[in-house]
Amino acid sequence: MNKQSEPTIHDIARELKISASTVSRALNDNPRISLKTKEKIKAVADSLGYRPNTLASNLRNKKSNTIGIVVPLINRHFFSSVISGAEDVAFKAGYNVVISQSNDLAAKEIKIVQSMFSNRVDGLIISIAMQTSTFEHLKIFKKKNIPLVFFDRVIPEIETDKIVVDDFAGGFRVTQHLIDQGYKRIAHLAGLQDLTIYSNRKNGYIEALRKNGIHYDESLVIISSLTSEEGVTAVKQLMKLPNPPDAIFCGNDTTALSAMIYLRDMGIRIPQDFGIVGFSNEPFSKVVSPSISTIAQPGFQMGQKAAELIIREIETKERNPQTIVLPTELIIRESSSRKGSQ
Structure with a gap:
């Protein structure tokens, strides 16, 4: 065997003076091969540095045993938790996962998804990027009958499995909590409204105001991509209003933190003077x-x-699209507990 070339089953067979078919069966754990023979073959395979040609096998079987996962930002705890949960189930079922992040950029998401499609993943789990507004790169999975599951940020127009949380109830609960704490002018820093998660959170906010007889003031709602910098820009804008807010419901924790730091640096007491919920x-x-x-x-x-x-x-070929809605939990901490701090 040429030292520069990859060892094959034929090299293992030559070393042991057996047939290549016996080597192949042993490496695939065929029950027709004795345990003693399997151990001998494995030992030689390891010593030669043999690597199974998984790609060739996948092409023959038309299955890669790989699931693609695309998230907007891996460094967000929520998305990393989703990845962990998916990998936990996939690994136990004998699947590998390929993980990538779009950085909330539509162009990058399109390239990632196209690459996963070309590399023949068996299915794709995705939460779309903040910027994504066209969906042809995802519709191809449906056209080719490749399983597709959306989570969190979903696309209503593609009929497939979706898993979301009750964002409307979450927005309502946050706003009701702030009202119960005695805050009168509650602002909302919302995400881009093309994404249903953010429009649902905003609608929950509006409904809580309505139920409590509080006028909905559009000047108190600022829509952005919810970056840390945008959190500061938004709170500056809100505090310049003739009648500024005394609380903010932020669309994520990143903007809640940046808004809180800015207000605190301005000498505004949290939660006595101003309430914040992320x-x-x-x-x-x-x-x-x-x-x-x-x-x-x-x-x-x-x-x-x-x-x-x-x-x-993947395994049953059945397609019965469903939307699963999971509950959220309001965690009350210091930034909004005005009644407890007085």
């Missing part, structure tokens, strides 16, 4: 001072469910 329960929200009230989402459970759905579709 969304997603990022780990930092518990350890900053004051700690940030927020909405917790069951990310790990969402990932597990997404993997279960896609594996079922």
Whole structure:
């Protein structure tokens, strides 16, 4: 064997003076091959540095045993929790996962998804990027009958399995909590309204105001991509209003933190003068001072469910699209507990 070339089953067979078919069966754990023979073959395979040609095998079997997962931002606790839950189920079922992030960029998401399609993933689990507005790169999965599961940020126009949380109820609960704490002018820093998660959170906010007889003031709602910098820009804009707010419901914890730091630096007391609630329960929200009230989402459970759905579709070929709605939890901390701090 040429030392520069990859060892093959024929090299193993030559070494042991047996047939290549016996080697192949042994490496595939065929019950017709004795345990003693399997161990001999494996030992030689290891010594030669043999690597199975998984790609060739996948092409023959028309199955890669690989699931693609695309998230907007891996460094967000919610998305990393979803990945962890999906990988947990996939690994136990004998699947590998390929993970990538779009950085909330539509162009990058399109390239990633096209690459996963070309590399023949058996199915795709995805939460779309903030910028994504066209969906042909995802519709091809439906056209080719490749399982597709959306989570969190979903596309209503593509009929497939979807897993979301009750964002409307989350938005309502946050706003009601702030009202119960005695805040009178509650602003909302919302995400882009093309995404249903953010429009649902905003609608929950509006409904809570309505139920409590509070006028909905459009000047108190600022829509953005919810970056840290945009959180500061938004709160500056709000505080310049003739009648500024005394509380903010932020669309995520990142903007809640940046808004809180800005207000605190301005000498505004949190929560005595101003209440803040975020969304997603990022780990930092518990350890900053004051700690940030927020909405917790069951990310790990969402990932597990997404993997279960896609594996079922891969293995049964059944397509019965469903939308699963998981509950959220309001976690009350220092940033909004005005009555407890007085």
